[in-house]
Amino acid sequence: MNELDFSGKQVLVVGGSSGIGNGIAQAFRTKGARVHVCGTRAKASDYSAEEGSHLEGLEYSQLDVSDAHAIEQFKPSFDRLDVLVLTQGAVIYRRGEFEMEGFRKVVEVNLMSLMACAIKFQAMLSASKGSLIIVSSTAAYHSTMGNPAYNASKTGAVGLTRTLAEAWAEDGIRVNGIAPGLVDTKMTKVTTANPKRLEGALERIPLRRLGTPQDMAGAALFLASPLAAYIIGQTIVVDGGLIL
Numbered sequence: 091m092n093e094l095d096f097s098g099k100q101v102l103v104v105g106g107s108s109g110i111g112n113g114i115a116q117a118f119r120t121k122g123a124r125v126h127v128c129g130t131r132a133k134a135s136d137y138s139a140e141e142g143s144h145l146e147g148l149e150y151s152q153l154d155v156s157d158a159h160a161i162e163q164f165k166p167s168f169d170r171l172d173v174l175v176l177t178q179g180a181v182i183y184r185r186g187e188f189e190m191e192g193f194r195k196v197v198e199v200n201l202m203s204l205m206a207c208a209i210k211f212q213a214m215l216s217a218s219k220g221s222l223i224i225v226s227s228t229a230a231y232h233s234t235m236g237n238p239a240y241n242a243s244k245t246g247a248v249g250l251t252r253t254l255a256e257a258w259a260e261d262g263i264r265v266n267g268i269a270p271g272l273v274d275t276k277m278t279k280v281t282t283a284n285p286k287r288l289e290g291a292l293e294r295i296p297l298r299r300l301g302t303p304q305d306m307a308g309a310a311l312f313l314a315s316p317l318a319a320y321i322i323g324q325t326i327v328v329d330g331g332l333i334l
């Protein structure tokens with residue numbers, strides 16, 4: 091038996107339009123799954139490979155998860171779901187998270203929408219005895235000085251992962267998480283595109299390289315597979331040693 095064969099499985103990656111979520115989506119597709127992704131733009135052709143978006147072979151829908159009503163109203167094109175991966179995430183730089191408007195916006199996307207999406211698909215995941223994977227961040231485990239909302243929301247995501255896992259175990263839904271370290275995506279260009287900052291960042295990573303969406307995908311495939319059948323409520327840190 092190949093435990094990492096997802097043939098016949100339906101996967102949804104919210105935030106799968108780019109970066110980490112997109113890498114996870116393509117990994118499930120490579121392993122045989124039918125994969126649907128959501129992002130903020132109107133259509134798949136609004137994304138480009140240069141920004142870290144590879145939408146070939148994936149089904150795409152627009153869904154703005156900062157709008158709770160939009161999540162409730164979302165009509166998926168599938169009626170069965172085996173794996174739900176929640177990778178949506180936002181950050182506001184230049185002290186925008188010290189204003190309540192910015193703080194609320196980030197918490198809405200990074201935390202509130204996790205619960206809204208989880209509830210939305212609970213029945214489908216229960217029917218399939220499926221798996222929910224929440225992408226938080228190593229930022230959940232230390233202060234992130236300029237980004238109070240990012241920190242609070244990601245810490246909340248780790249707690250939500252534990253509690254939903256315990257609550258939904260009886261429904262046969264396994265809930266787990268991934269906490270990425272520093273991954274090269276459009277979200278982290280502010281660091282990775284600046285040679286001095288990049289050098290400083292790499293010095294703090296024992297493996298001496300940035301993470302890739304594929305590194306994150308390895309953990310996602312494992313967590314969704316029967317290899318992880320007895321693991322619930324855990325957030326796996328995938329960071330090349332950054333927070334060791």
Ligand SMILES: NC(=O)c1ccc[n+]([C@@H]2O[C@H](COP(=O)([O-])OP(=O)(O)OC[C@H]3O[C@@H](n4cnc5c(N)ncnc54)[C@H](OP(=O)(O)O)[C@@H]3O)[C@@H](O)[C@H]2O)c1
Pocket residue numbers: 104105106107108109110111128129130131142153154155156177178179180199225226227228229269270271272273274275276277278
């Ligand atoms: N990169 C890192 O170093 C790192 C480290 C730790 C954790 N993370 C987390 O990993 C996740 C993925 O981030 P990434 O680095 O891959 O960045 P990214 O390429 O910017 O991806 C973020 C994803 O979230 C989606 N998104 C943002 N706001 C949304 C909204 N209001 N409604 C729906 N979707 C929304 C984006 O859609 P669009 O494509 O339409 O913008 C995109 O698909 C995030 O939760 C992030 O916090 C990243």
